[in-house]
Amino acid sequence: MSKGDKKRERPPEPEGLPAPIVDAHTHLDACGASTAAEVRKIVDRAEAAGVARVVTVADDIDSARWTVEASAWDDRVFSAVALHPTRAKDFGEAEREVLEGLVGNPRVVAVGETGLDYYWDFSPPEPQQEAFRWHIDLAKRSGKPLMIHDRDAHADILRILAEEGAPETVIFHCFSGDAEFARECVDAGYVLSFAGTATFRNANARGLREAARRVPVEQMLVETDAPFLAPHPFRGRPNEPYCVNYTLRDLAELREVDVAELAEATTTTAERVFGFPRAATS
Template sequence: MLIDSHCHLDFPDLQARLPEVLAHAAEAGIGRMVTISTHVARFETYRALAEAHRDVFFTVGTHPHNAAEEPDVPASRLVALSAHPRCIAIGEAGLDYHYDKSPRDVQRKVFRTHIAATRETGLPLVIHARNADEDMIEILSDEMGRGRFGAVLHCFSSGEQLAQVGVDLGLYVSFSGILTFRNSEDIRRIAAQVPRDRLLVETDAPYLAPVPYRGKTNEPAYVAHTARTLAEVIGATESEIAEITTANFYRLFSKAAAADRQAAA
């Protein structure tokens, strides 16, 4: 079984044909998917998706692009909403200095609020980091010194230093279809250096479809192609990478493991 640890099933390109998308995922051996929050205001949408489909979990949080729309959501609100049994993480939250859709100081403030919620709940944080390595390293190092928390650097496309600091701080690193792109030699080199017990795979669907679907709408089924490339990069078989990333997923997202055990009982 493979797990797509990060997708956006509520986005129009996927929601409009959700039964087909979920059927494709099942056919490809994708046993679980996590639909990721970009707005706290859309909580009911994520909740409904997860309640309707036993293979779907969800998160709660504000994407850095939308930080200016939700600048004052308190950690207590995130904590309360995350109590839902199928809400398994906080986020995605972080810093995006590539598009700068929200002021950087607001992004940093909202990110720290999410870290506070993560620390209080014990749930992991899904981190978005783009073109902000220096500030990300500073905030993560500072906040980890205030109290440890679990997290994943999702859709990793940053530099080697952030990957190393993340690993040193106990974070996981998730790779998307970017790993399969011809010009992603640096990302593949970084992936090869990440300890096997910290690796995850994802699609970030509907974006970043892997080769051979690059340029098309991405969907959870395609995570198999990223996993195949990751297996080649670290010298593992496809079955081994499925085993490794699934075990890592349930270790980080322990609430998902508990939910699955309860469902099987």
């Protein structure tokens, strides 16, 4: 098999975890699922690896509708709805009306992903910030957690949250800051969700790994952001919810704690944050 063929393969399915965990942020539609049967296959693979529940997250209006539909197909799937900041230049009254109608669904457990992205040049900062403020208000009115996308925008994210008044629960999806920024977020009461990037071994990941080592476990989630950001040592390969198993194991080693301990702790955090019922114990 060529190196190129290997890059197109999903990572091997790992041994199941000693306690069930939650993939706090994934994109099942971008993973290739469009039907109930395709969703079930992905979530079955996740469950075999110890991933009992997933939150599938929207990035546009069609995706928002689909995530809510998919959450009705399988009890292990929950939804988050919003318009991604890179699409904010197209955010208008029609999009607001759709999201207002979807957010009250009981399978919707977060408003997200919203926030700011100054890395890509798809939407200027002004419409991004306006859309972010609207999503903050939606989260507060709906009583749902706010799930934040933050890329190269740490200072403006914190400033706008302070100006608007943060919702009761704020989740920094795919947390990308260093230990100092993590401390600011933790002190504000925010929850940090770590993806495969926190397992990377390159120099740029050192600050992020230190943040993942230090954050209090009661403010910590794990996620895939699949199909993106497959964890070490599978970086660059297609990601899927079962791969959060690898991330959880890597973070347990980094934090020098037992895998079962970290699995149980992050699941407890997810249950509190998203309002899930407690996982069944054997």
